[in-house]
Amino acid sequence: MDGARRAVVACVESPGGKPMSIARRTALTAALAIAAPAVRAQTRTWPNRPVRIIIPYAPGGPVEIPGRFIAEHLSARLGLPVIVETRPGAGGAVGTKQVIAATDQHTLAMVTGAVAIQPAVQPDIGYDPVTELLPVSLVSTASMGFMVRPNAAFRDLQGLIAAAKAAPGRLTYGSSGNGTTTHMAAALFGARAGITWQHVPYRGGGQLISGFLAGDVDVMSGDLATLLPHVQEGRGLLLGVTAPERVPVLPDVPSIAEVVPGTGITIWFALFAPRNFPEDAVARIVAELAPLRSGSALGERMAATGGQLLLTGPAELAEQLRREMPLWRQVVAEAGIRPE
Missing domain, CATH: 1.10.287 (Helix Hairpins)
Structure with a gap:
């Protein structure tokens, strides 16, 4: 009693x-x-038990940086543990379905923009992100980039295009998986540059960088947070960033949109919840995260790798999802990507 x-x-x-x-x-x-x-x-009263944030991708990916920072921040603000769990599989579908099915009202998903891509790549994915996920907040955006090894035969984007056109289908690029934003950034660039190059998907960013450094692929399409240490230490050469404009931390590196217009995109990270999640809990999460927008360590870390901390709330995230899903269906068609 x-x-x-x-x-x-x-x-x-x-x-x-x-x-x-x-x-x-x-x-x-x-x-x-x-x-x-x-x-x-x-x-x-919410929360009345520990909160879970499920990251539906392989450990070591870029989403873990903001995901674990947010979990630590919320743990202190909510007075209960906020636990991060990685549940990879099927391009994020496995972990995302677990969040959709959660009934405890204390489970969240921390995802990348791949949540808007997967329905185009996997028509039988088994869920609709628009109707079955509740937007909580758009967390941040970040740029990606195309990197080659220092001994590559080409050293800029124009050289990449020339090499691909000289030997169609021979040039390879690696990404962190089918239907990921790193995959689609390269697919979009290739389609609009008029080149044919071969996609080599890896299971997450950690395996991708290992394969690249081992020489298994010619080009790596990855997020800047992963690429920059290798560029700074001389193990990689950055040809271009995928953001629509140059990023402040790399003013001398061109945007891919400068060479092939209409190809500039960013990767974004966001918090979603199941549809049965309490509205007052969403409001509280957004309010507790708001102080991070000004001068936080997370904001500084995102900016240092060409990113931007947003923490917008649910309305902006819902609009981002609705706007991008038709775009990716178009890109899948343009690039000739076969649905899985």
């Missing part, structure tokens, strides 16, 4: 455990009715 009900019973029960009179029973019924709103209010 909760505290409110115990207090009511203590006020009206008969001493010595004797049967209550009609008057006392009437008083008890009325008192419990008065206490009921307080009991329901206690039930509605």
Whole structure:
């Protein structure tokens, strides 16, 4: 019995455990009715148990940086643990379905923009992100880039295009998986540059960088947070960034849109919840994250790798998802990507 009900019973029960009179029973019924709103209010308090953030991708990917930072921040603000779990598989579909199916009202998904891509690449994915996921907040955006090894036969985007046209289908590029944003950035560039190059998908960013450094692919399409350490240490040469414009941390590196117009895109990270998630819980999460927008370590870290911290709230995220899904269906058609 909760505290409110115990207090009511203590006020009206008969001493010595004797049967209550009609008057006392009437008083008890009325008192419990008065206490009921307080009991329901206690039930509605969120959170009342640890919160899970499921990242539906392989460990070590770029989404873990903001995901784990946000979890640590929310843990302190909410007063309960916020636990990050990676649940990779099927380009993010496995973990995303687990979030959609969660009924505990304490499970969130931290995803990339691939959530808008996967339905175009996997028509039988088994869920509709627009109708089955509840937007919580667009967290941040980041640029990607195309990187080659220092001994590559070409050293700029024009050279890449020339090499691909000289030997159609021979040039290879690696991404962090089919239907990921790194895959689609390269597919979009190739389609609009009029080149044919071969996609080599890896299971996550960690395997991708290992394959690239081993010489298994000619070009790596990856997020800047992953690429920059290798560029700075001389293991890679950055040909261009995928953002529509040059990024402040790399002013001398061109945007791919400067060479092939209409190809500039960013990768974005976002928080979603199941549709049964309480609206007041969404509002609280957004409010607790708001202080990070100004001068936070997360904002500084995102900016250092060409990204931008947003923390917009649900409306902007919903619009981002609705706007991008038709775009990716178009890109899949342009690039001749076969649905899985």
